[in-house]
Amino acid sequence: MDEKEKQSESPILRNLSFAVLFLAGALSLWQKAEHQPPEEAQNRFRTQQMEFFLKIQVSLVVLPEIADEYMQDPEEARQQALDSLKQICDLDPNGNARAGIQCAVLTAYLDADYEKYIRGSGPLQDQFQSLYVEKKPLNPEAELFQTAVGDLVRLRQYELQGKTERAQELRERLRQHARESYGSQIAVVLAVLGILTMGLVFVVAAVRKKPVQQYGIALMSLHPGDYRVLLEGTILAFFGITALLPVLGGLIPSDFRIHGMVGGHFLLLLGILYYVVRQSSPDTLQKIIGDWHYRPAHQLFIGFLGWCAIVPVGIIATMAMMQSAAGDPVEQAHPIAFILQDHFVLAFILAVVLAPIMEEIVFRGFLYGYLRRYFSILSAAPITGFIFAILHPQGYVALPYLFMLGTGLCLMREYNRSMIPAVFAHMVTNGLVMIISYAMLH
Incomplete structure (x- = not known):
């Protein structure tokens, strides 16, 4: 955005606009908590x-x-x-x-x-x-x-x-x-032990190496006004996912709703990226995403090792909570589980491709980047992880797992040259969940 446009803006109007968007998203999220899938879909899922x-x-x-x-x-x-x-x-x-x-x-x-x-x-x-x-x-x-x-x-x-x-x-x-x-x-027990071992070795090696705070260094070169844009991008994503897309989805016939969800998430992602670039600069977005050209295969491998360190610990914590809090599987299921059986390919694209890319850009890029201006890593990462966890609809039983996943992905973004490792770890997580869920339903 050029200087003339910036000067013509009203800061009060801008603040009010984004406050309204945030409240609308929060209200929609609260109302959605009361919403349940159709009774037939619930019974089929339980059965x-x-x-x-x-x-x-x-x-x-x-x-x-x-x-x-x-x-x-x-x-x-x-x-x-x-x-x-x-x-x-x-x-x-x-x-x-x-x-x-x-x-x-x-x-x-x-x-x-x-x-x-x-x-x-x-x-x-x-x-x-x-x-x-x-x-x-x-x-x-x-x-x-x-x-x-x-x-x-x-x-x-x-x-x-x-x-x-x-x-x-x-x-x-x-x-x-x-x-x-x-x-x-x-075989499953041995695989889990192997994953835990690789994750532990990776964490120990990373700590001993004393890795550089790559993301923190990249953020230091941002203009102070760019941090505001990061927060606004987060609010736009929050409003779009919780309020705008559900309203538009309700206007689409049920047989084509999943097609609308996939297309809507893709357009929302493009719109948010365009807004951030328009309000700041392409260079700002490049610093948020990082240098994904640098040794991409190595970054993917780091993402897998990071997944080995994060996900098993979160699953163990969730299983411990489930032992003391057995509940209705419908309340603990992600809404996408109810459309998985009939639209596996589209649901897979949404959950394993679009969702990880959007959530990493928004949570680990925009929100975590904004918080890093005011907090240390040890504060900004858990705060981001907590917000990431409570915005997911799986219920309180999944909170430990989602919190550890969200926090761990922040650390992966912090100590790597790009968000590719975090995106890949997120994709692996969602991909395994989708495959296991599909197997259960068949």
Whole structure:
């Protein structure tokens, strides 16, 4: 912006305008907290998530039969399976009857008391009563065979019908699945330990190296008025995401809403970048983004190592909180989870490409850059991380994870020549969440 335009501006009007935008965004965010997805989408999400966990439990209840292969005590393995089953099935004691009956099937397989899981009445309850209590075989088309625990039900049916060969074949297949599941658990544990080790080594090496405050040095060359523009860019992004895009999205037919969300976020990002360049200079934006041309492969590798250091610690903190605060999965889910199954590609582009780029520019570029003028790294990074966490809609259970992610990404931006490492770490995080969520829903 040239000097004549700056002089013609009214500072009071400018302050008032951005204050109104900020309040509008805050009001929209508060109202959105009361908004829930359609009841049908909520029920489908709960059902699919529970079916995923129950499918895993099938292998766990079979594991005691092959515990000797892994030098485990069968009774101890049985008790562990019961504890795991109780943790899943007792999440919602008044939950849907379909999940309750499947919990009863799993518990019956372990010869434990299943009465508390039989809720209400209906076809599934009648089929369970017939097969497990009255010991009468079911119709081959019975609904109970189509559930996540259908193989256990089918095994029970074969045993009642005296089909020994089929029962033995199915039991061996279940045991093989249990072996594969146990091997997958070991692989996951080893992978997590490897990631934690790489992250720890990276942090120790970085501290010993005494890295240069790259971002702090870049910010020192900014004009004082540019910091104001960074704050205004943050407010524009906040208003756009919380108020403008939801309002515009409501005008789009539901079948095309995800297309509008992707396009809207892309245009909003371009608009914010244009505003910052117009109000300051291209050089200012270049300093915010950093020197992304410098050894890009090395910067991506640093981003991965930074992810190894940040994300596992946040996940551990979140799991600790979840142990003491079990809640409705709908309240803890990101809204994008409800459109993931029907629009995976577009949701992936939004969550794994657009969102990390926009959030890193806004939070680690604009907001953190603005706060660095007034606070030290040890203050500005946690403040940015906290704001980043509370603006996400996953609920308080995810706050520790999001806070550590947001704070860690600030440090990655501070000690690197560009925000490429932080953007890549953010993309890896969101990408894994999307892939795992998609697997759960299928």
